[in-house]
Amino acid sequence: MTQYYIEHQKILVSVDCIIFGFEQNKLKVLLGHRHIDPGKGLWSLYGGFVGNKESVDEAANRTLYELTGMRNVYMRQVGAFGSVDRDPGARVVSVAYYALINVKDYDQKMLAEHDVEWVDIEELPEMFSDHKQMIRKARKLMQQKIRTEPISFQLLPALFTLTQLQRLYEAVNGEEVDKRNFRKRIKEMDFIEKTDLIDKTGSKRGAYLYRFNKHAYNKEDANFKL
Amino acid sequence: MTQYYIEHQKILVSVDCIIFGFEQNKLKVLLGHRHIDPGKGLWSLYGGFVGNKESVDEAANRTLYELTGMRNVYMRQVGAFGSVDRDPGARVVSVAYYALINVKDYDQKMLAEHDVEWVDIEELPEMFSDHKQMIRKARKLMQQKIRTEPISFQLLPALFTLTQLQRLYEAVNGEEVDKRNFRKRIKEMDFIEKTDLIDKTGSKRGAYLYRFNKHAYNKEDANFKL
DNA sequence: CCAAAAGTGTTCCGTCTACACCCATGG
DNA sequence: CCATGGGTGTAGACGGAACACTTTTGG
16 A cells, blocks of 8 residues: 555444335335444444445445345445444444335344344334434435336335335325326336236235336336336 | 444545536536556546544535635535445545535636646546546436526526526536526526626627525525426 | 627427226125 | 225316527627
8 A cells, every 4th residue: 555545544434224115005114223332222224344355335235135135136325424423432434325125025034133123214213323314315315216217116026016006106205196197107107017917915806916027118218207 | 442343444435526617608527637646647536535533524525625725615425436446556435525616716726736627527538446437426416406406506606697597507417408498487486686787798788697595595495496 | 780699478288187986806 | 785995087287398589789
């Protein structure tokens, strides 16, 4: 390392994961309890430190993997949080990421093992440090994304009903939308395909299941607007 | 520092400033030449390292101040860039920020002193490391912002003509817009006030100068759409 | 007198919004 | 048989896009 670099101070860099899930028509985040002092016991995001031999993105993916056992998850950076005193134990700059997972893909056993729970985003508890800000910013970014990119499907099973899709959209944005208008928009998107399968778990009549055709979407490359 | 923290690796954290200016109807960025190896001589953003006793935001403001002598500048975070090899001289995680300044407020002497130049954003040269990506992302974020928040005025003199404002808007978005439609929208914004002053430098006929009334804007709190 | 920028309204079209009733079925 | 969620179309309002000519004056 050259003289120029060596003069400067090094800092601990961490990643924090805002893991979104959709359950019972609510948008949830996976929260744990901080298990070390300072702040022991407080609600907290799941995080980890960035090593010297991995990129920050890789560290985020690794951290998510440690918690969920899942790879190739949709993840996007929220931003860096760098207040001096954000972590009372040490100077730590943290880069937040949000991830979208299908709750049913997540091994329930790991919930208990890591002492994490799904918490309704509308009812966030007091949290450690700036973690609540991170979640709020992540949600805002996700709200922007969900209007212009087909990311909803990351939070849903491969087959879903239109009502499920609508409820998800409503949960993310925190407001209800008109059923007929919503379905009209969906119908215009050729890459959301109706199957001939019917889901009877949600209603007596049953509802058609739909599927997101990733391939059809990539070709069109546009016309997504919710 | 507790045992928990001390185990982990510390990393150099830097900030890089994407300084936007508006000149000759073009959106420009302030670029310098890297003055140390590796990468000496390459075009580069102006940056600096984050110290242990300052937040990352503070480091960005300090760095901007060192370069421009300006304080209280509009600055927003672009994001963290953390590839392992992004800086071949050392492991450095960098947080990028974009800043908006009025070119005329910037002391021309400092341009030469710091070996920086205004470069047209449409004609970016080859650049060091991931700096070009940073600029592209900054521009995208700024394009989003300029549609919903009155940030244009950070790039213009206190008094400006509607044509200047329109050219700025066009330069940011990289496409032309209709003059009448543009002015119609401006007229609906009460916080963009017409003065009785006339600028004759831009045309023979002369054009009315307008002013952004920050106070009037804060009150309304909404209805900005370009 | 003419080149060059300033200034000004209307029409059309497409998009978004509001809105209410019938269907199928399990219990 | 009825409660529950699934499914469907239209009309009116609104906002955005297209579009051309007159004015002023320095050179």
